[in-house]
Amino acid sequence: MSDSTEDKVPPPMPRYVPKPAPTAGALRLMGPPALGLTIVVPVYRGAATVALLVEALAALSPEGGMEVILVNDGSPDNSGEVCREVAANPPLTAAGTPLPVVYIEHARNYGEHNAVMTGLRHARGRYVITMDDDLQNPPEEVTKLYDHARTGNWDVVYTRYASKKHAPWRNLGSQFANKVADWLLDKPKGLYLSSFRCMSALVVRSVTRYRGPYPYVDGLIMEVTQRIDSIEVRHLPRAEGRSNYTVKRLIRLWLNLATSFSLAPLRVAIIAGVAMATLGMAGAAFTIFEALFSRETPSGWASTMTVILLLSGVQSMILGVMGEYIGRTFLSANGKPQGTVRLIERSRSARATPVQIDRTSEAA
Numbered sequence: 001m002s003d004s005t006e007d008k009v010p011p012p013m014p015r016y017v018p019k020p021a022p023t024a025g026a027l028r029l030m031g032p033p034a035l036g037l038t039i040v041v042p043v044y045r046g047a048a049t050v051a052l053l054v055e056a057l058a059a060l061s062p063e064g065g066m067e068v069i070l071v072n073d074g075s076p077d078n079s080g081e082v083c084r085e086v087a088a089n090p091p092l093t094a095a096g097t098p099l100p101v102v103y104i105e106h107a108r109n110y111g112e113h114n115a116v117m118t119g120l121r122h123a124r125g126r127y128v129i130t131m132d133d134d135l136q137n138p139p140e141e142v143t144k145l146y147d148h149a150r151t152g153n154w155d156v157v158y159t160r161y162a163s164k165k166h167a168p169w170r171n172l173g174s175q176f177a178n179k180v181a182d183w184l185l186d187k188p189k190g191l192y193l194s195s196f197r198c199m200s201a202l203v204v205r206s207v208t209r210y211r212g213p214y215p216y217v218d219g220l221i222m223e224v225t226q227r228i229d230s231i232e233v234r235h236l237p238r239a240e241g242r243s244n245y246t247v248k249r250l251i252r253l254w255l256n257l258a259t260s261f262s263l264a265p266l267r268v269a270i271i272a273g274v275a276m277a278t279l280g281m282a283g284a285a286f287t288i289f290e291a292l293f294s295r296e297t298p299s300g301w302a303s304t305m306t307v308i309l310l311l312s313g314v315q316s317m318i319l320g321v322m323g324e325y326i327g328r329t330f331l332s333a334n335g336k337p338q339g340t341v342r343l344i345e346r347s348r349s350a351r352a353t354p355v356q357i358d359r360t361s362e363a364a
Helices: 050-058 079-088 112-121 141-152 168-184 201-207 217-224 247-260 264-293 301-333 348-352
Strands: 027-029 035-043 066-072 101-106 125-130 156-161 197-200 228-233 341-346 357-359
Touching: 035 050, 035 112, 035 141, 050 066, 050 079, 066 079, 066 112, 079 101, 079 341, 101 112, 101 348, 112 125, 112 201, 112 217, 125 141, 125 201, 141 156, 141 197, 141 228, 197 201, 201 217, 264 301, 341 348
Parallel strands: 035 066, 035 125, 066 101, 156 228
Antiparallel strands: 027 357, 101 341, 125 197, 156 197
């Protein structure tokens, strides 16, 4: 007599699907943003004005509440001490509660746009406004800018000025940068690119995915959306000190604009090379013709030197443009940081505000 047993088939094992590793420093929204508005202020040599700015912002009453993020971009003065004091003892809002303030300190100076990117990664608002620390943008214009973006359902709203209170050379530099941006970037014609701007959380999430060491915030914005508007606001004379933008910093900004988001300089170099090669062939044909059929032997010294200098100049320009692209590619591939955060301090009111983001790293 034989026992019959049924073959028992084990149940299938559940399939394991690994989750992708998070990008260092990335912030992922875990639900709707907890606040209506975040204001990001890059701070550099702003010790005399940043506390006054935060106090003026606290008097505003934007829809959905507000927080302020101060990013100290390696300022050589005591801006860090002032910012930490503001975060430790924030001013009261119109509702009588302490203003949520977050203080972030870069390990060194990386540049304004790098500091803005760090602040954007820690922003929690449905909209984010970026503004300078020098009080040239009146704080009361913040509500006007925020309401225009919110009620009009705009992704980005820039500000423009009827009269700018900068030095003449700075105004010329800004006009030149905007003309170059008209050519290089896919932006609405005539749109003035200002650092006093409002962005939706959608745009902020997309912009902060960029990890390269040479960010240009406006260029990143143009790659995300075309639902852009602008409004006119007042521009005041600088309250303290002088502009932190030097000619060197403006040139660096133009290079970021030209080489980070467009191949136009390379194409200009190609066109210049083709044009000079065409002129060179025409000149060579003329020289051969003159040597064969002219009885007089021209000295040719002036024309030869002119051609040599002209061609050398164009070749140097082409090599310089190519070298700039190659150098930036090399530094990006080597992992040059966009910004390194030394510390983050939050006011008690900022810590009490519900956080609905997943911070995988505090490094920017």
